[in-house]
Amino acid sequence: MSDITHKSLTEIVSLIKKKEIKSEEVTNAYINNIKKGKKLNSFITESFDSALKQSKKFDTKPKYESLLPGVPLAVKDLFCTNGVRTTAGSKMLENFVPSYESSVTTNLWAEGAFLLGKLNCDEYAMGSSNETSFFGNVINPVKENTVPGGSSGGSASALAADLTPATIGTDTGGSIRQPASFTGTVGLKPTYGLCSRWGIVAFASSLDQAGPMTKTVSDCALMLEAMSGFDPKDSTSIDRKKENYSKNLTQNIKGLKIGIPKEYRVNGMPNEIEELWEKGKKILNEEGAEIIDISLPHTEYALPTYYIVAPAEASSNLARYDGVKYGFRSSKGSNLLEMYENTRSEGFGDEVKRRILIGTYVLSSGYYDAYYIKAQKVRQLIKNDFDNAFAKVDAILTPSTPSAAFKIGEKKDDPISMYLNDIFTVPANLAGIPAISVPVGHDKNNLPLGLQLIGKPLGEQILLNLAFSMESKSNFKQNIIKWWEK
Numbered sequence: 426m427s428d429i430t431h432k433s434l435t436e437i438v439s440l441i442k443k444k445e446i447k448s449e450e451v452t453n454a455y456i457n458n459i460k461k462g463k464k465l466n467s468f469i470t471e472s473f474d475s476a477l478k479q480s481k482k483f484d485t486k487p488k489y490e491s492l493l494p495g496v497p498l499a500v501k502d503l504f505c506t507n508g509v510r511t512t513a514g515s516k517m518l519e520n521f522v523p524s525y526e527s528s529v530t531t532n533l534w535a536e537g538a539f540l541l542g543k544l545n546c547d548e549y550a551m552g553s554s555n556e557t558s559f560f561g562n563v564i565n566p567v568k569e570n571t572v573p574g575g576s577s578g579g580s581a582s583a584l585a586a587d588l589t590p591a592t593i594g595t596d597t598g599g600s601i602r603q604p605a606s607f608t609g610t611v612g613l614k615p616t617y618g619l620c621s622r623w624g625i626v627a628f629a630s631s632l633d634q635a636g637p638m639t640k641t642v643s644d645c646a647l648m649l650e651a652m653s654g655f656d657p658k659d660s661t662s663i664d665r666k667k668e669n670y671s672k673n674l675t676q677n678i679k680g681l682k683i684g685i686p687k688e689y690r691v692n693g694m695p696n697e698i699e700e701l702w703e704k705g706k707k708i709l710n711e712e713g714a715e716i717i718d719i720s721l722p723h724t725e726y727a728l729p730t731y732y733i734v735a736p737a738e739a740s741s742n743l744a745r746y747d748g749v750k751y752g753f754r755s756s757k758g759s760n761l762l763e764m765y766e767n768t769r770s771e772g773f774g775d776e777v778k779r780r781i782l783i784g785t786y787v788l789s790s791g792y793y794d795a796y797y798i799k800a801q802k803v804r805q806l807i808k809n810d811f812d813n814a815f816a817k818v819d820a821i822l823t824p825s826t827p828s829a830a831f832k833i834g835e836k837k838d839d840p841i842s843m844y845l846n847d848i849f850t851v852p853a854n855l856a857g858i859p860a861i862s863v864p865v866g867h868d869k870n871n872l873p874l875g876l877q878l879i880g881k882p883l884g885e886q887i888l889l890n891l892a893f894s895m896e897s898k899s900n901f902k903q904n905i906i907k908w909w910e911k
Contacts, residue, residue: 435643438647455588458586459588492537497589508524516753567609597854616882675890683714820884
């Protein structure tokens, strides 16, 4: 079946379960695409031999009752994989091979999937364009010389280019939803604590959340079902019964109330984004949902709050990389202190250093109260805004990003401009609530544009149903020409 890699994850699972295709055939098809897709630079580490071995093992003794039977998956290189190099896109972890498996990938493998390879990402997930990776920038398959978004840029690129049937990313301030919007794919940031953080290389612990990135909303529901679950190893994991997101998926959204926040209209936002937003409202309204104007008054403070809280937590989390216990160690320095300094200076990239410096500054004595404590108070106000809104509505509809994908290098030397990419995605992380980006249209240059749905805590099923309904009526078509294979 030559076109197997064009199919959705749900279709591939169905074909395997019907015994119409073997796992080894699927795996070989993706390996062939990955070999042709080197120009995209979406992979850091390939696990082809292991994947083929696992596929043959599955075909010999298939277990069709699992959610992802015999499915090869590539994952973001922030998830620790036992015996497989895990770099977090950094020189610091260039040769780090964990002796343990992250809880999220453990869940996926328990459902019948296996590892195809590790995907490129911004260094320690710090970036919005996948240009901060030590292993080089990833290219958006939609258009040459264009960024795929970040930090899960390798995941979005590989998915859109048919190099993996589905994938997982992490979202600290938009790192799943923004690249999904830039590549015309679906990306979900779950409620904080729904998916375990154990075994994920830490960036900002109170914001980081793993989530699925897929071609369709039904694939997204299936992946979330497979990867989520309580984990006693993660103190922030939510102990609750697993939901059957894929079985309960429906396009029936009649009677649901959808909030439209006035604060998400920003200066300089292209008319195309406004028109897309109107299209989304119209679709949901025609499907029976009620559109209600709402206010989230503290939205304007979300970005500065995030860029205090996230770097502060990064400064603390990245203190462990000292050249002693594991990871890169500098050969320079005549004493221990100099070795520490040189290791961190040589091992971290510029963006990571910038955020560590900001974080250390806002946590320092004399500035802790003025910055970090104040940011935490504002964070609570932002959460209160959402709580108040959800007393009136079931979900909130906004743009995913303030623009379509931009050119490689266009914003690299302007960190403020780069940070503004996260303006619509950051609030959901600060509040710990779920949000999904769904591709709905294209801009004048034929680049994909997405809309974001934000939900109540643990409201993933309603979000998925709304996204499913919007997807079915938007008539979005992925129109990628595989330029990298020529």
